[in-house]
Amino acid sequence: MRPNFNVGWTAGARQEAPIILQQISPDHTRSGPHAGTDTPRPHDVAVDIGGTSWSVATWRNNGLHLVGSGTTGTASPGDLVELRATFQQACVSAITESPAPLRVGVSFPGSVNSSGVVVAWPNRPLWIGWRLREVLGFPPGVAATMCDDGVAAILGEGMLGVGRGVADFLLVSFGTGIGGGVLLDRRVRPAAHDARTIGHIRALGTDRLCRCGHRGCLQTALETLPDDEGLARQGLTTWPDGMRLVDTLSDLARVLGVPTVVLTGGRLRRSALRQTLTSAMTAAGLRVLVPIDTEGSALLGAFLAKEPLP
Ligand SMILES: [Zn+2]
Incomplete structure (x- = not known):
């Protein structure tokens, strides 16, 4: 359903x-x-x-x-x-x-x-x-x-999915990399295309090289993603890069004045990851929406x- x-x-x-x-x-x-x-x-x-x-x-x-x-x-x-x-x-x-x-x-x-x-x-x-x-x-x-x-993804979820009726939200998609964007003041941002989206914010304290050629991009946190058992048992304490990722996204949402985050993407089929991210962002004061079909x-x-x- x-x-x-x-x-x-x-x-x-x-x-x-x-x-x-x-x-x-x-x-x-x-x-x-x-x-x-x-x-x-x-x-x-x-x-x-x-x-x-x-x-x-x-x-x-x-x-x-x-x-x-x-x-x-x-x-x-x-x-x-x-x-x-x-x-x-x-x-x-x-x-x-x-x-x-x-x-x-x-x-x-x-x-x-x-x-x-x-x-x-x-x-x-x-x-x-x-x-x-x-x-x-x-x-x-x-x-x-x-x-x-x-x-x-913003269009799909905002127009036809879990983001319906929500004027402002930050959408973060967890797939091969991390993508997404912002619906802000009733406008999709950024409107001008750049392949380096949210996942390429250089906020991780690491020298790990991203495929974009820069170092410290948020999406490189996926390279240290723990297995489901570790996530389910210890949450973000077992994933320091993930903690930094959540902190950065939460700060971004807070600075923009966007209280809602839509989490989607194929990786969220993993319930341990879905629940860990949802819990952490909820604890940061955000309303978190996750579509049933995170791949669609x-x-x-x-x-x-x-x-x-x-
Ligand atoms: Zn990058």
Whole structure:
């Protein structure tokens, strides 16, 4: 059973214009009735490409339907045959079901230039130089939009998920790295895209090298993440980097005046990690929201991506 959803905003990424909240009517659910006419119409097909895994979904009967998912890992983008096949299957399915022009949204963690070529992805540098449309095997002439994965997660959870009705929150996504962003004063921040998001705040007292080339980035805390037994038994006392991570995120939220944190990402399938982070941030005075499907936030937001994919 997925949570109910009822608030949204228009958004995009990789653009200078501010992304501003837009109220929509209630009764919108991921698998239930559609919202009012002011609800942005989700795209027909959504793709989320993460450093660990990818997923493809279609939007049918006013709900998300997962078509398939698989491993991204360190494979060359050209070798992701199953991703291309699944995406093309989803497109064919959507085209068959609706006479309207197909619309596709893509959530992607890296930076893409005006030709649609990946120019930066600190966690997966092998992707640099590849054109996203070719990696996915786009049918010719199909309109597509894209979104930074952190922004997509904010959109997905804020519009359709646990963050509905919340004007300001800090979203932190625990995946291959740590991503996320801020909804502040009804605007998604940062609006301009930079692949180095929350996970690359240099706040750890360590010389550990991050994939971005800097040292001390928050996401390198994941390299010392204890096993579940240790976390469950000792909490953050067994994970000093995690303690610093939580302190930094809590300070950030406090300074910004944002009382709510949304925690998401595939790593939060680990209940010990989920509970440890939730407890620590709650103790820091924050309201913590965690979606039931912590792997689906960016995929959900990809249905609302607005920046054109060249
Ligand atoms: Zn970094």
